[in-house]
Amino acid sequence: MRIALSVKDLAYETAPIDLRPEVNAQRSPEYLALNPEGLVPLLIDGTRAFSQSLAIIEYLEETHPQPALLPRAxxxxxxxxxxxxxxxxxxxxxxxxxxxxxxxxxxxxxxxxxxxxxxxxxxxxxxxxxxxxxxxxxxxxxxxxxxxxxxxxxxxxxxxxxxxxxxxxxxxxxxxxxxxxxxxxxxxxxxxxxxxxxxx
Ligand SMILES: N[C@@H](CCC(=O)N[C@@H](CS)C(=O)NCC(=O)O)C(=O)O
The missing domain is CATH 1.20.1050.10 (Glutathione S-transferase Yfyf (Class Pi); Chain A, domain 2)
Known part of the structure; x- marks a missing residue:
């Protein structure tokens, strides 16, 4: 997701989620409230949160078509x-x-x-x-x-x-x-x- 944001030159802030087994921050109640899948990455755009890297990248592609990450044909x-x-x-x-x-x-x-x-x-x-x-x-x-x-x-x-x-x-x-x-x-x-x- 970061690479796609970067290729499209979109500004973003990151909030690291500690995945180490002893921390498992992706399974904390706070994170699960944002993303019940308990996985990273998660893109928060305004008031909406989007999960799943490929869905996120296609969302970025559709909302910011240039430079295109998918060919035309x-x-x-x-x-x-x-x-x-x-x-x-x-x-x-x-x-x-x-x-x-x-x-x-x-x-x-x-x-x-x-x-x-x-x-x-x-x-x-x-x-x-x-x-x-x-x-x-x-x-x-x-x-x-x-x-x-x-x-x-x-x-x-x-x-x-x-x-x-x-x-x-x-x-x-x-x-x-x-x-x-x-x-x-x-x-x-x-x-x-x-x-x-x-x-x-
Ligand atoms: N299909 C998901 C997979 C995401 C995924 O596997 N994320 C890993 C880190 S790269 C994760 O959150 N692992 C924590 C866990 O499985 O509990 C996507 O592409 O976004």
Missing amino acids: AADRARVRALSLLIACEMAPLNNSGVLSYLRGPPLSADESEVNGWYARWIARGFEALEQEVQALSGDGAHMFGTAVTLADVCLVPQMYNARRYRCDLEPYPRLRAIGAHLEALPAFARAAPERFAPA
Whole structure:
């Protein structure tokens, strides 16, 4: 969500929610009153709160169409959405912090190497597919689709960041690594980097 706000050059304020298991601020009564889903991110726009990253980004796209994160042609939009959904629905949910905490706790009681193996499996499954798809869809080797930033790029960068955090092997995905490196160097992406929002 931060990347989309940044690409569209929209001003925003952040309110960090501490997801550490010992804090679980996303499950506090105050936060659940705002977002009963108990997940971040949440976009508050005036008096309305919007949940779910892709819904939020499409809301931003519709309310602030330029620069566009979806191409014009219906077939191209479907391709960009498919790349984005592969990340947002097939990879990220399996590796989110709540799922990993559940693996670690009873009754599964997975140890760290098992949790890391779980994480790496879903990263590999998704990135293998994306690496193939961008061969046909990237127009310049610097974007997932075509030659401009799209929703798919906005989804890729956080997923690559998290994969690196979990020390996943990204060597098998040279096209994704090249795209990620290009995107991370763009000012709009750099402004939204997690390090800039880490608690002091
Ligand atoms: N589908 C949601 C997933 C959001 C999500 O998994 N957020 C994680 C942090 S990145 C979270 O809130 N985890 C806390 C938990 O699962 O309790 C979206 O795209 O917004």
